[in-house]
Amino acid sequence: MNQSTAFSAADILLPEQNRMSEAWAVCACDQYTGEPAYWAETERLVGEKPSTLRLILPEVYLEDDDVTERIAKIQQSMQDYLKDGVFAEYQNAMVYIERMQSDGKMRAGLIGKIDLEQYDYNKGSVSPVRATEATVPERIPPRVRIRRGAALELPHIMILLDDVKKTVIEPLEAKTDRMQKLYDTKLMQGGGSIRGWLVPAEEQTRILAALTALGTESGEEHPLVYAMGDGNHSLATAKAFYEEWKAANPGADTENCPMRYALVELVNLHSPALQFEAIHRILNQIDPKKLLEDMTAALDLRSDEIAAQAFTIVCRGRKMVFYIHRPTSNLTVGSVQSFLDAWLKENGGKIDYIHGADVVEKLAEDENSLGILLPDMQKSELFPTVIKDGALPRKTFSMGHAADKRFYMECRRITADAE
Secondary structure: OOOOOOEEEEEEEEOOHHHOOOOOOOOOOOOOOOHHHHHHHHHHHOOOOOOHHOOOOOOHHOOOHHEEEHHHHHHHHHHHHHHHOOOOEEEEEOOOEEEEOOOOOOEEEEEEEEEHEEEOOOOOOOOOOOOOEEOOOHHHHHHHHOOOOOEEEOOOOEEOOOOOOOOOOOOHHHHHHHHHEEEEEEEOOOOOEEEEEEEOHHHHHHHHHHHHHHHOOOOOOOOEEEEEEOOOOHHHHHHHHHHHHHHOOOOOOOOHHHEEEEEEEEEEOOOOOOOOEEEEEEEEEEHHHHHHHHHHHHEEEEEEOOOOEEEEEEOOOOOEEEEEEEOOOOOOOHHHHHHHHHHHHOOOEEEEEEEHHHHHHOOOOOOOOOEEEOOOOOOHHHHHHHHHOEEEEOEEEEOOOOHHHEOOEEEEOOOOHHH
């Protein structure tokens, strides 16, 4: 492993060419959790063809009574795919990918593995790989249960680089004619399409040098090089599983332990295809008047004196813009969420996180409800805020629509007995 950077080449598994079809790649398991019809259609499209659908547990089924049987079936499918020769293996590989999104924009990415020893998701972490949003510990054990006993991992993890000069990933676009193409396929149900190429050894060397430079050029004592974009809890699960294995195997060779690493996709924060969208709040079963009065006192809200942090309250058809004059975070969402967490704990009520402003406005028409419309987070704010404040509040931002999330394509062995 390259010791100067947490990212490196991996032994990557992809389906043999005669096993690859549009049925192979399916959307990230944490998407469409409220739309079982999406996953039923995915099941119909896959049929009997080899597919990553057989290797993941869509979270829409996470609370079902047969979840134990589903997990056992997934783990058996992994063993069957390995035994039946479904995969070709590319050793010490990186894969350059071009994802054509549903909006027609191309998002470039780079597949390899991340060193979990250099990742800490706890708030206040100074590790090279950090969470960007608060990690909910209760969400990790069910996912560890899936990973424990699994022979393979499939990533829907996207890690962001603050690469303003576009030194790491972007140079590969002009070199694809000299690289081995591994796949070129459409993605089901409006997911666009994706192409992937094997990155030559000399390009891997350049990439690792560029990643090292990103860390040293920042001038920070503890530089943040890799910031979580999507799949925060998936990477936290990989970390928890590795720490569990390490505790059970004291003195083991961790350097070559497959559980020490996790397969990820790197994406440049400054890709024009990457858009941050606000996630709004809707509060139910509360006294809107009391909540607004208490928030006004706590954050010194004013409607007429403009300040850097602003948001909109929606209640029973009325919309009111407020400015925060006593912020508690670098971001509006941080100041608002910190207040809401404390207020709900003391006063009761429910909170939900909504992507569309129109949906919030409709829900806020109900009695004892109040909506909060938050501004889109600027991409340039992400790294400075994580460095200053630590992990952001949960549901701070979304990176695009569900159809444009990672689709599972590459796999990697993660257990010694799968070697």
